[in-house]
Amino acid sequence: xxxxxxxxxxxxxxxxxxxxxxxxxxxxxxxxxxxxxxxxxxxxxxxxxxxxxxxxxxxxxxxxxxxxxxxxxxxxxxxxxxxxxxxxxxxxxxxxxxxxxxxxxxxxxxxxxxxxxxxxxxxxxxxxxxxxxxxxxxxxxxxxxxxxxxxxxxxxxxxxxxxxxxxxxxxxxxxxxxxxxxxxxxxxxxxxxxxxxxxxxxxxxxxxxxxxxxxxxxxxxxxxxxxxxxxxxxxxx
Ligand SMILES: N[C@@H](CCC(=O)N[C@@H](CS)C(=O)NCC(=O)O)C(=O)O
Numbered sequence: 682x683x684x685x686x687x688x689x690x691x692x693x694x695x696x697x698x699x700x701x702x703x704x705x706x707x708x709x710x711x712x713x714x715x716x717x718x719x720x721x722x723x724x725x726x727x728x729x730x731x732x733x734x735x736x737x738x739x740x741x742x743x744x745x746x747x748x749x750x751x752x753x754x755x756x757x758x759x760x761x762x763x764x765x766x767x768x769x770x771x772x773x774x775x776x777x778x779x780x781x782x783x784x785x786x787x788x789x790x791x792x793x794x795x796x797x798x799x800x801x802x803x804x805x806x807x808x809x810x811x812x813x814x815x816x817x818x819x820x821x822x823x824x825x826x827x828x829x830x831x832x833x834x835x836x837x838x839x840x841x842x843x844x845x846x847x848x849x850x851x852x853x854x855x856x857x858x859x860x861x862x863x864x865x866x867x868x869x870x871x872x873x874x875x876x877x878x879x880x881x882x883x884x885x886x887x888x889x890x891x892x893x894x895x896x897x898x899x900x901x902x903x904x905x906x907x908x909x910x911x912x913x914x915x916x917x918x
Contacts, residue, residue, distance in 0.1 A: 683707040686727065686735040688714050689886045691848035692790065695752045696734045696759075698844045698882030703763050709885055715901040717909055738762070753786040756841040767840045774837065781835040781842035784824075785849070792817045793849050796856040802896055802906065815857040822850075822863050829865035839873075847873045848883075 685700065685707050687693045700707045712718045712733050719731045728735035728750040736755045741747030742762075749755045757779075760768035768778045796814035799807060825846070828835060835842040850870060853860055860867040873879055896902075903909045 682739050684710050684737040684739075686710045686712050686724065686733055686737075687885060688712050688733045689890045690714070690733065691851070692732070692752045693734045694848040694882055694885075695845045696736065696755050697885040698848070698879050699756055699759055699767070699841060701878040701881040702844065702876075703759060703766055705759070705763070711886060711889065713889075715897060715904060717900070717904040720904075720909065751786075753782050753845065756782065756845060760841050767844070769838075769840075778836040778840045778842050781828075781840075782845055785842065785845040789821055789825075789846055789849050792821060793852070793856050797852060798906075800857060801855050818856040818858055822853075822858050822866060825869075826863040826866040829869045834869065843869070843873055844879075847879065 683700070683705060685696060687697060687709050688711065697709075712724060712735075714733060718724065719728070719733065724735070725731060727737060727748045730750060732750070734752050734755060735748065735750045736758075737746060737748045738758075739746050747758075749758055757768065760766050765775075769775050792814060795810075796818045799810040799814050803810070825835070834840060835846060847870065850860075850866070860870060897905055
């Protein structure tokens with residue numbers, strides 16, 4: 682059995698979408714990051730960076746359990762485990778997928794996350810930070826749009842790179858972007874969204890999603906952006 686340590690966020694959805702696409706049975710272990718469950722010692726043993734998603738596969742490569750953190754690594758592992766599903770075995774094509782996955786991991790996720798933070802959550806409205814991350818979001822959307830003008834999906838066929846990127850673009854309004862400005866991206870977005878497995882992946886823990894759009898306050902703020910997040914990490918016993 683595969684245990685997915687999950688919360689309903691873009692990085693979590695990447696893996697729930699892939700598991701749904703693969704049709705693998707899995708159990709969802711909720712890690713309520715607003716309540717600080719990501720700091721529990723038993724979770725830190727699996728995910729030392731105190732972030733979701735993480736995954737434990739009881740049936741690892743050598744038949745022994747394997748624990749993984751970082752969504753990109755988890756996606757590559759699951760694709761390979763399933764006989765190179767959504768990530769081709771051919772080396773040239775595989776690195777086509779890997780480069781777009783790394784672009785998501787190193788660019789799209791972190792930069793759009795900062796756009797959310799400064800546009801939506803920051804207690805002070807800092808013009809420089811808002812402009813910087815809104816402009817960077819627009820630049821990244823333009824890179825994606827240019828790529829999708831020449832290719833149906835990011836790396837040729839539908840792959841883990843598309844599954845990793847799509848959940849981050851759902852919050853395009855928070856990032857100050859209008860999809861109508863990016864016609865090729867908009868076409869791809871509608872195609873990916875229409876996939877039944879994508880919809881199932883996005884429905885995981887649906888009942889826990891905070892749809893109010895409210896800013897985290899109090900304990901939630903401390904856990905995500907405040908004192909608890911930046912306190913000296915507890916030593917793993
Ligand atoms: N690079 C990591 C980022 C994971 C990440 O930022 N997870 C967020 C939710 S989207 C989280 O767990 N935040 C809780 C915290 O920072 O304490 C990945 O792709 O897995």
